[in-house]
Amino acid sequence: MKWDWSAVADFMPYFWDGLLxxxxxxxxxxxxxxxxxxxxxxxxxxxxxxxxxxxGAVTEFVxxxxxxxxxxxxxxxxxxxxxxxxxxxxxxxxxxLHYSTYTMQVYRAGIEAVPVGQWEAxxxxxxxxxxTWTAVILPQAVRRVVPALGNYVIxxxxxxxxxxxxxxxxxxxxxxxxxxxxxxxxxxxxxxxxAFIVISYLASLALRALERRLVH
Amino acid sequence: MSTxxxxxxxxxxxxxxxxxxxxxxxxxxxxxxxxxVLDNLDFSVDTGKHVTLIGxxxxxxxxxxxxxMTLLKPDEGTITVDGDRLFPASEKQVREVxxxxxxxxxxxxxxxNMTVLRNITEAPVTVLGMSKDAAEERARxxxxxxxxxxxxxKHPAQLSGGQQQRVAIARALAMRPQVLLLDEVTxxxxxxxxxxxxxxxxxxxxxxxxxxxxxxxEMNFARDISDQVLMFDSGRIIEAGPPEKIFSEPEHDRxxxxxxxxx
Numbered sequence: 001m002k003w004d005w006s007a008v009a010d011f012m013p014y015f016w017d018g019l020l021x022x023x024x025x026x027x028x029x030x031x032x033x034x035x036x037x038x039x040x041x042x043x044x045x046x047x048x049x050x051x052x053x054x055x056g057a058v059t060e061f062v063x064x065x066x067x068x069x070x071x072x073x074x075x076x077x078x079x080x081x082x083x084x085x086x087x088x089x090x091x092x093x094x095x096x097l098h099y100s101t102y103t104m105q106v107y108r109a110g111i112e113a114v115p116v117g118q119w120e121a122x123x124x125x126x127x128x129x130x131x132t133w134t135a136v137i138l139p140q141a142v143r144r145v146v147p148a149l150g151n152y153v154i155x156x157x158x159x160x161x162x163x164x165x166x167x168x169x170x171x172x173x174x175x176x177x178x179x180x181x182x183x184x185x186x187x188x189x190x191x192x193x194x195a196f197i198v199i200s201y202l203a204s205l206a207l208r209a210l211e212r213r214l215v216h
Numbered sequence: 217m218s219t220x221x222x223x224x225x226x227x228x229x230x231x232x233x234x235x236x237x238x239x240x241x242x243x244x245x246x247x248x249x250x251x252x253v254l255d256n257l258d259f260s261v262d263t264g265k266h267v268t269l270i271g272x273x274x275x276x277x278x279x280x281x282x283x284x285m286t287l288l289k290p291d292e293g294t295i296t297v298d299g300d301r302l303f304p305a306s307e308k309q310v311r312e313v314x315x316x317x318x319x320x321x322x323x324x325x326x327x328x329n330m331t332v333l334r335n336i337t338e339a340p341v342t343v344l345g346m347s348k349d350a351a352e353e354r355a356r357x358x359x360x361x362x363x364x365x366x367x368x369x370k371h372p373a374q375l376s377g378g379q380q381q382r383v384a385i386a387r388a389l390a391m392r393p394q395v396l397l398l399d400e401v402t403x404x405x406x407x408x409x410x411x412x413x414x415x416x417x418x419x420x421x422x423x424x425x426x427x428x429x430x431x432x433x434e435m436n437f438a439r440d441i442s443d444q445v446l447m448f449d450s451g452r453i454i455e456a457g458p459p460e461k462i463f464s465e466p467e468h469d470r471x472x473x474x475x476x477x478x479x
Contacts, residue, residue: 115323115325117321117323117325118325118327120285120287120321120325121321121325121326121327123285123286123287123314124285124287124317124318124319124321124388125318125338125339125343125387125388125391126311126314126315126339126343126391127338127339127342127343128342128343131342135327135330135338135342136327136329139329140327140328140329143329
């Protein structure tokens with residue numbers, strides 16, 4: 001095996017395309033998982049089984065089936081029912097949905113960790129329920145769970161290549177395509193390997209900075 | 217609002233407060249599982265009075281405060297505040313009646329994500345609909361009263377326990393409640409911080425017409441501020457009277473035993 005710098009140079013235009021797609025998946029998928037996970041966590045606290053049972057069943061199902069199966073299902077089965085989205089849209093939604101079933105548990109733990117005295121003080125001050133959530137409980141809960149949410153962002157980054165299976169050309173997809181056309185595997189795969197390390201390192205730095213800001 | 221320019225509290229001789237019954241519990245029973253904490257309790261407090269509840273732990277004193285704050289619901293009985301039913305009552309009615317009641321907790325329960333100022337202005341603005349300026353002006357007055365003006369922009373974690381509790385008192389008073397419930401407000405404090413909090417409460421008891429219901433183990437404080445002391449045992453009031461009488465010549469053996477243990 002020999003290292004060929006010119007192959008690296010040839011790969012770079014494709015790499016930038018793939019990087020852009022990977023980052024899109026990561027950022028949009030994270031936002032979806034943060035928002036949807038919070039919705040699930042809040043719905044699970046609605047005091048009626050008519051809400052908690054279906055939400056619990058659906059999220060349990062999504063959490064315990066493979067993301068790859070969900071990707072295939074959304075990409076190949078939904079169009080048969082007349083619902084069609086681009087591969088990237090489908091992939092972003094699938095990965096966001098899948099991870100929302102993890103983040104909901106993180107939020108739940110964060111909400112439960114807010115001392116009961118905070119609820120009591122809010123009652124004593126007659127704060128409306130909505131205001132108690134938005135001004136008292138969630139700010140404290142979210143602050144507690146930022147590190148755990150951050151771990152799922154890194155985790156999600158490492159799952160983004162699964163979207164290759166539904167034809168999304170993220171970094172691995174571009175690398176594979178390049179490799180198959182040029183018969184050069186080492187260089188593109190090494191380049192994207194480093195790229196994954198750099199992205200997760202930068203993401204963890206950003207999250208640590210966010211944590212520090214939230215503590216003060 | 218013109219009232220907001222007044223000092224935090226003034227005795228108003230023309231006010232209808234200070235007369236009549238403000239709080240009434242009738243035949244209130246509260247059980248936790250098999251344990252009956254309050255047993256068919258009847259009990260009322262007149263407007264403007266300072267009533268202290270004493271008794272061994274588990275005797276139901278704190279439960280009464282928590283029932284009045286609607287943090288708990290009784291199993292039986294009725295609770296009335298200022299002529300309005302607090303239990304049983306609709307959620308809407310509860311929200312209205314609850315505005316008349318404020319509470320200070322053993323563990324302060326300040327909102328750690330807000331500054332001292334916002335802890336105090338949050339409810340007046342969102343619940344009473346006060347303007348932000350008016351609420352802040354009132355918060356400044358109250359903070360001055362509890363001696364914490366210079367800490368207005370700090371967060372609770374930057375304050376000592378005693379300071380946090382004084383902020384909590386200001387926060388409760390900012391809602392202009394008719395009744396202030398004090399639930400062992402010095403029990404979680406280091407001994408050297410207790411006096412500062414009690415001084416603030418003595419000051420409020422002396423200079424305002426607010427009705428106070430107080431659960432405390434600080435007997436000297438109870439003697440100073442109380443119009444009436446209620447001795448609880450096993451969910452019943454076994455003795456009631458002015459502090460001079462309860463503390464000096466209690467009639468009941470259980471009261472004597474309790475006082476000799478805590479004094």
